Amino acid sequence: MTEAFTLSEYIDHHPGLAMDRRDAAAVQRAFDLIAEDNAIETPSESQPVPAETIQQSKQELENTVYFLARAAQIYDEGTGNHTRRVNEYSYFLAQTVGMGTAFCEEIHYSAQLHDLGKISVDPIVLGKAGPLSETERQEMDNHTIYGHRILSQSPQLAMAAEIALNHHEKWDGTGYPNALAGDDIPLSARITQIADIYDALRTARPYKPAFDHETARGIILSGDARIDSAGHFDPKLVEAFSDTHSDFDRIWRELSDG
Numbered sequence: 001m002t003e004a005f006t007l008s009e010y011i012d013h014h015p016g017l018a019m020d021r022r023d024a025a026a027v028q029r030a031f032d033l034i035a036e037d038n039a040i041e042t043p044s045e046s047q048p049v050p051a052e053t054i055q056q057s058k059q060e061l062e063n064t065v066y067f068l069a070r071a072a073q074i075y076d077e078g079t080g081n082h083t084r085r086v087n088e089y090s091y092f093l094a095q096t097v098g099m100g101t102a103f104c105e106e107i108h109y110s111a112q113l114h115d116l117g118k119i120s121v122d123p124i125v126l127g128k129a130g131p132l133s134e135t136e137r138q139e140m141d142n143h144t145i146y147g148h149r150i151l152s153q154s155p156q157l158a159m160a161a162e163i164a165l166n167h168h169e170k171w172d173g174t175g176y177p178n179a180l181a182g183d184d185i186p187l188s189a190r191i192t193q194i195a196d197i198y199d200a201l202r203t204a205r206p207y208k209p210a211f212d213h214e215t216a217r218g219i220i221l222s223g224d225a226r227i228d229s230a231g232h233f234d235p236k237l238v239e240a241f242s243d244t245h246s247d248f249d250r251i252w253r254e255l256s257d258g
């Protein structure tokens, strides 16, 4: 069982991470949810450690990021390994396209925070089952801005902040919140987008069944009624996915929700 983790403890460890009242309340609610969730355990490699060394500081950062990501996921859609799998797909895809060690290590813990901003979305909107009004849709889409607002206050979370802000941008410029196109979208966000969508395709959602790997692969490569592959994704990343797609299935199986 995870021990209760209070917002004041969190801020004590990260004095540079100032949040406004609304974000702070959302993070506290999320930490409370974690404390109630007996099923969640900190990964064995992430035991608390003293902060004297760089390695230990890095471990503490990764612990904190893990808690934050779990908080966001529990608040949004419950438990499961979605955020951990998104880390692994993103790390793998970054390596596949030849990114350096520093980039790969940073995306390995940053990708899981892509939807952190949902903890600041109006809970009535977040939990609404039916279609959203225009105003409600805007509030949902603002999770990109809310996540960036929280994360951008910590220099160590700069990549996580850019992923949070940009993971719903699309290659053809039709995404949100800033309608960026092509290389103007940070690579970290383009990578995380493919990872996130592949995992969503493999997972049952209220509006769709869980697809098998071949179906998910086909949608990433060629699109379907909801996803326009050429418009959504960086073509270089789609090519890398096409070359290595079986590793995505491997990661899905290794970190399945059981």
Ligand SMILES: [Fe+2]
Pocket (backbone or CB within 6 Å): 114, 115, 143, 167, 168
């Ligand atoms: Fe998102």
Ligand SMILES: [Fe+2]
Pocket (backbone or CB within 6 Å): 082, 086, 114, 115, 196
């Ligand atoms: Fe996601």
